[in-house]
Amino acid sequence: MRRYDTSIALYERTRKSLAGGVSSNVRYASVPVPLFFERGEGAFLYDVDGNEHIDYVLGNGPAILGHAPKPVIERVAASLARGQVFAAQHPGETALAERLCRLLPGIEVVRFATSGTEAVLMAFRLARAFTGRTKILKFEGHYHGWSDQAYISARPALNEAGPANAPVPVAGSPGMPPSVLDDTVVAGWNDLDLLADALARHKGEVAGVIMEPVMVNGGPTPPKPGYLEGARKLCQEHGALFICDEVITGFRAGLRGAQGRYGVTADLTIYAKAVAAGFPLAMVGGRRDVMDTLLDRGVMHGGTYNGNVQSMEAALAALDILEAGDGAVYRDLERRGTKLMEGLAAIAARHRVPVKVQGLPAIFQVYFTEGPAPSNYRDAVACDRDRALAFHRALQDEGIRTNQQAKWFLSVAHDDVIIDRTLDAADRAMKAVA
Ligand SMILES: Cc1ncc(COP(=O)(O)O)c(C=O)c1O
Structure with missing residues (x-):
C-alpha cells in the first residue's frame, strides 16, 4: 500500500x-x-x-x-529575459495567430485569452452582439467553464433536471444569479430531433449553440454519425451561431481537433489546454464577419495576460512538434x-x-x-x-x-x-x- x-x-x-x-x-x-x-x-x-x-x-x-516537454521549456526559458506582458503587441502573437489561422478549420481570425472559461464568455458575447439575440443553447453534461453564464446543467442531478426531451437549466453552484437561467436553453446531446425541438421552441431567440463536439466532461462520448453536420445545419436554419468548445478536443482529437476529425466547421471555436502544452493560453477564433464585431461594433474583450510572451512561445514550440509531418x-x-x-x-x-x-x-x-x-x-x-x-x-x-x-x-x-x-x-x- x-x-x-x-x-x-x-x-x-x-x-x-x-x-x-x-x-x-x-x-x-x-x-x-x-x-x-x-x-x-x-x-x-x-x-x-x-x-x-x-x-x-x-x-x-x-x-x-x-x-x-524539453523543446517547449527551452523556448519559453529563452524568452523569459525579454519580458512577460507589455500591454501591447509583440511579434510572437502575430506568428502564432498566422499559424493557427493557416492550420485550423474555419479559423479566419483569432483572439487570445488566458483560460477556457473566459474564452467561452467572449464567444457568448460575440454571438449575442452578432445576432442581436440573447439566449445560448447548451447541452446537458457539457462543461464550458465555471462562470455564471456557462456553469449550467454541466453535471445536473437528474431529479432536478426535468425530462430528457426538454431538460430544465440547472445552476451548478450557489451564488449564481437565477437570471442566467432565463438566458439559457438546455437540450439533450447527440439527438438532432431534440435540438430541432429546442430551437423551434425558442424560435428567433437563440444567439448561439455551444457544444463539446465530442462530449468529454459528461463522459467521453463521440458524436453519432451525421450529428455535428446536422447540428450545424439546424443552427444555420435558425440563424444561430454554431460554437464548438474544443478546449479539450483541440490538438487532442487530432491536429485539427474534433472539427478536423469529423469534417465539420463551426462559426466560432474555443481552443485552450493542449494548444500551449501546459502554459496558460485560450483563444476564440472563427468567421471573420463575427470576429470583426470586436472592432466594428466595439464588442469588449480584454485581459491583462492575453497574448503574454511565454504562452505564445510555448504554443509555437508545441506546434513545431504537433504539426511536424502533418501531425x-x-x-x-x-x-x-x-x-x-x-x-x-x-x-x-x-x-x-x-x-x-x-x-x-x-x-x-x-x-x-x-x-x-x-x-x-x-x-x-x-x-x-x-x-x-x-x-x-x-x-x-x-x-x-x-x-x-x-x-x-x-x-x-x-x-x-x-x-x-x-x-x-x-x-x-x-x-x-x-
Ligand atoms: C470543454 C471545456 N470548456 C471550457 C473549460 C474551461 O477552461 P478553463 O479551466 O481553462 O477555464 C474546460 C475545462 O476543463 C473544458 O473542459
Missing part, C-alpha cells in the same frame, strides 16, 4: 491558508487527500512522498506532450491509445467485469455498465460510479493516476513500454475491483 503521509500533513497545513487547500474545486476529490506533487517529467509525476505515478490526468488535458505524432497517439483502450476492455472481460471503454484514443473512459456505451450525459451517469471510483483507487495504489471517473488522457510521452506497464497494473487493479 502506498503511503501519502507527507501529502496528508501538507494538506492539513495548506488548508489553513488556502481555501479548501486547493486552487480549483475539481481537485478536492482525490484520495486520501488532494495530493501534492514535487515534479512531472514526460508521462510521470512524482509526489511529495516519493511515489511515482504514470499520469493519465495530464493537468486535465494540457500536457499533450507530457510534463515539462505524425497523432498517428502514434491513436495507435497507442487504441491499444490501451482495447487492452483495458480485454482485462475487464478476463475478470468478468462488464465495462465499455469509450471515447477517443487520447481521451476516453472506462464505463462500468452492462448496457451499451453511453450516447449522452444521462446514459453516462447511469453507469456504476462506485465501481469506477474503486477502479480509480485501485489504479492509484498501482501507481496509475486517472481521474475520479476513471477518465484517461493520453500524451505523446506515453510510449509502448509505459502502456504495457499500465496494462499490467490495470490487470491487478481490475482484479481487486472484480
Whole structure:
C-alpha cells in the first residue's frame, strides 16, 4: 500500500491558508487527500512522498506532450529575459495567430485569452452582439467553464433536471444569479430531433449553440454519425451561431481537433489546454464577419495576460512538434491509445467485469455498465460510479493516476513500454475491483 503521509500533513497545513487547500474545486476529490506533487517529467509525476505515478490526468488535458516537454521549456526559458506582458503587441502573437489561422478549420481570425472559461464568455458575447439575440443553447453534461453564464446543467442531478426531451437549466453552484437561467436553453446531446425541438421552441431567440463536439466532461462520448453536420445545419436554419468548445478536443482529437476529425466547421471555436502544452493560453477564433464585431461594433474583450510572451512561445514550440509531418505524432497517439483502450476492455472481460471503454484514443473512459456505451450525459451517469471510483483507487495504489471517473488522457510521452506497464497494473487493479 502506498503511503501519502507527507501529502496528508501538507494538506492539513495548506488548508489553513488556502481555501479548501486547493486552487480549483475539481481537485478536492482525490484520495486520501488532494495530493501534492514535487515534479512531472514526460508521462510521470512524482509526489511529495516519493511515489511515482504514470499520469493519465495530464493537468486535465494540457500536457499533450507530457510534463515539462524539453523543446517547449527551452523556448519559453529563452524568452523569459525579454519580458512577460507589455500591454501591447509583440511579434510572437502575430506568428502564432498566422499559424493557427493557416492550420485550423474555419479559423479566419483569432483572439487570445488566458483560460477556457473566459474564452467561452467572449464567444457568448460575440454571438449575442452578432445576432442581436440573447439566449445560448447548451447541452446537458457539457462543461464550458465555471462562470455564471456557462456553469449550467454541466453535471445536473437528474431529479432536478426535468425530462430528457426538454431538460430544465440547472445552476451548478450557489451564488449564481437565477437570471442566467432565463438566458439559457438546455437540450439533450447527440439527438438532432431534440435540438430541432429546442430551437423551434425558442424560435428567433437563440444567439448561439455551444457544444463539446465530442462530449468529454459528461463522459467521453463521440458524436453519432451525421450529428455535428446536422447540428450545424439546424443552427444555420435558425440563424444561430454554431460554437464548438474544443478546449479539450483541440490538438487532442487530432491536429485539427474534433472539427478536423469529423469534417465539420463551426462559426466560432474555443481552443485552450493542449494548444500551449501546459502554459496558460485560450483563444476564440472563427468567421471573420463575427470576429470583426470586436472592432466594428466595439464588442469588449480584454485581459491583462492575453497574448503574454511565454504562452505564445510555448504554443509555437508545441506546434513545431504537433504539426511536424502533418501531425505524425497523432498517428502514434491513436495507435497507442487504441491499444490501451482495447487492452483495458480485454482485462475487464478476463475478470468478468462488464465495462465499455469509450471515447477517443487520447481521451476516453472506462464505463462500468452492462448496457451499451453511453450516447449522452444521462446514459453516462447511469453507469456504476462506485465501481469506477474503486477502479480509480485501485489504479492509484498501482501507481496509475486517472481521474475520479476513471477518465484517461493520453500524451505523446506515453510510449509502448509505459502502456504495457499500465496494462499490467490495470490487470491487478481490475482484479481487486472484480
Ligand atoms: C470543454 C471545456 N470548456 C471550457 C473549460 C474551461 O477552461 P478553463 O479551466 O481553462 O477555464 C474546460 C475545462 O476543463 C473544458 O473542459
